[in-house]
Amino acid sequence: xxxxxxxxxxxxxxxxxxxxxxxxxxxxxxxxxxxxxxxxxxxxxxxxxxxxxxxxxxxxxxxxxxxxxxxxxxxxxxxxxxxxxxxxxxxxxxxxxxxxxxxxxxxxxxxxxxxxxxxxxxxxxxxxxxxxxxxxxxxxxx
Numbered sequence: 367x368x369x370x371x372x373x374x375x376x377x378x379x380x381x382x383x384x385x386x387x388x389x390x391x392x393x394x395x396x397x398x399x400x401x402x403x404x405x406x407x408x409x410x411x412x413x414x415x416x417x418x419x420x421x422x423x424x425x426x427x428x429x430x431x432x433x434x435x436x437x438x439x440x441x442x443x444x445x446x447x448x449x450x451x452x453x454x455x456x457x458x459x460x461x462x463x464x465x466x467x468x469x470x471x472x473x474x475x476x477x478x479x480x481x482x483x484x485x486x487x488x489x490x491x492x493x494x495x496x497x498x499x500x501x502x503x504x505x506x507x508x
Contacts, residue, residue, distance in 0.1 A: 405507045411456040412504045415465075418453065419497050422446040426493070429479040430486040440476045447472045450496065457503060464499045468492040 375382065425446065428438030447469055454465025471492040478485025 401508070408457060409504060409507055411453050412500050415450060415453045415457070415461075415500050416497065418446050418449050419493055419500070422450065423490070423493050426479065426486060426489050433480050438479070440479060443472065443476060443479075457500075461496075461499055461503060464492075464496045468496050 422443055425438055425440075425443045428434040429440060429443070430438070432438060451465045451469050454462045457465075471488050475482075475485035475488045479489070
């Protein structure tokens with residue numbers, strides 16, 4: 367029985383090796399496709415974040431420096447902050463923390479826009495931190 371089994375393995379060694387290679391290739395290909403899709407999603411979310419970060423910074427500056435109540439309306443800023451928070455959920459954990467931090471900073475300082483330089487500085491720092499982290503994440507993608 368043992369000799370017969372060894373004989374079967376020897377006779378079908380090429381088929382066994384081919385099966386192993388095929389299964390390994392299938393496993394790698396599946397993993398690579400999943401990684402590519404994850405990177406694509408992160409890249410798309412990252413680019414969207416950069417657009418909304420720029421818009422939030424524009425709204426912040428219009429509200430604070432230009433005192434433009436229409437284009438610098440804090441309600442528009444709230445919309446951008448919420449979108450950034452949602453997009454942060456699609457990104458790695460560091461980005462989620464940065465978008466949460468921006469939400470907290472905006473919550474605490476949006477009313478001081480146009481009046482308090484510390485408010486605009488805090489918001490600007492949170493925006494810049496989020497921008498830098500987004501760019502770092504995009505640079506690290508494979």
